[in-house]
Amino acid sequence: MSEKPKAVVIGAGVGGLASAACLAQTQKYDVTVYDRMSFAGGRFTQHDHDGFQIPTGAVHMIPHGRKGPFAKLLLGKKISGGLDLGRHGVEFLPTTKFACRMKDGKLQEANSVYGILPWFSVRDTLNLPRLLLKRANHPWGDETEDGRTWMSKRFSEEFVDFADAFANFAISLRFDQMPASTVVKMLQNSFWSDRPAVPKGGCKGVINGLRADLRENGARVKLSNEVTEILPGDAEESTKGNRFCIGVRRRGRQEGIWVGADSIIHNGGHPNLLAALSDDFEVAAGVREQVRNTQAVGGIGFVFALDDDIPHRSSGVTMLPNLERVGGYVLPTFSEPSLAPEGKHMMITHQHVPDPSVKSEIDKGREDLHDAIPWLADHGEELCVHTYHRNWPCNRAPQGAELPSDIGVEGVRLVGDGVKGHGWMMVEGIAANVPEAVASVSGAMDAR
Secondary structure (H helix, E strand, C coil): CCCCCEEEEEEEEHHHHHHHHHHHHCCCCEEEEEEECCCCCCCCEEEEEEEEEECCCCCEEECHHCCHHHHHHHHHHHHHHCCCCHHHCCCEEEECCCEEEEECCCCCCCEHHHHHHHHHHHEEEEHHHHHHCCCCCCCCCCCCCCCCHHHHCCCHHHHHHHHHHHHHHHCCCCHCCCCCHHHHHHHHHHHHCCCCCEEEHHHHHHHHHHHHHHHHHCCEEECCEEEEEEHHHHHHHHCCCCEEEEEEECCCCCEEEEEEEEEECCCCCHHHHHHHHHCCCCCHHHHHHHHHHCCCCCEEEEEEEECCCCCCCCCEEECCCCCCEEEEEEEEHHHCCCCCCCEEEEEEEEEECCCCCCCHHHHHHHHHHHHHCCHHHHHEEEEEEECCCCCCCCCCCCCCCCHHHHHHHCCCEEECCCCCCCCCHHHHHHHHHHHHHHHHHHHHHHCC
């Protein structure tokens, strides 16, 4: 029998692991995942801190719950293109509320999308159905308005501020930083979805399920291994039978090895792929220019330990409209208590970074939080602060950038946070792109 085609996945984030699992479940390919970090999951996992399961980037939230692309990919049946990871204990626990907001120091909570309507004007109630039916499946073009300008013509400032706070929390961007079609499609996806969910066991529960599935299907995950070069297969004697020759170096070592591959799924962002890719591969100048002109989005997240006497008792995402920095917060422990020690809760916040002085932005964000949440000082203790900027694997491309998964090199596709489908955000955007990327590289391998 001939040797199976070799698929290499670069990056063990949730997009890379999910892609690898899709390939491995076919039993048609030899699948290996490489990651330069010493742990799998990238920005979608967690580390224990005295019993608090502190996420590495994500906020323990699945934005569209059991109806979004992420649930369809991870929990869907294999016959429908899903990975059926429920077999490995992956489960999504609904948030106790659809959404919340803090207004003038008082908490408002909604059980469904319709529950938020009484917060706003009659104009908003009438225009929301029109927003949900708007044709926005594709970008409207560079000449269109930004999202805030478009929304402000149709909704009250109070509604726009609420939705804008949600965008700040979820994707580190304000409406005026995104094309209108992106804002419209993002809101449609959110309003059409189920209530958000928290993964059982947190983000790491998903990563553990993916790794269990990869082991079951014979795939390998090699951590602390950095990909340094991607050359044509005939560049080395040992890889002449393959389409690609990949340089891999174990972290801390000077010398590496050459690994053959017939396809590559890259979960490390466009700049890192282009830096590793040999000039033997032709990438369109337009793609290179688009990547060069796309800047990663910065964000800051606080994690607080809370006692059990807090007045807020739900896990719905709470928007903080009108704040200069912070978009909102979430208390995932009201859906999944194991994320904090018994009798404690954990709060995770997020904010965009309008100024490159990150230390100053942290101070301003902290002030925002204590001003907006009247009980925080008495019931909360700050555990840590996360910052995401430059080339960190989080928000690699801003929502609406529409960077391509296909850069024009046969057998190579990108997945991950830099390649989110139109209007899909966070892990939903990552998941939305995986099936097409996997189908493409599978076709390239099958054709050889």
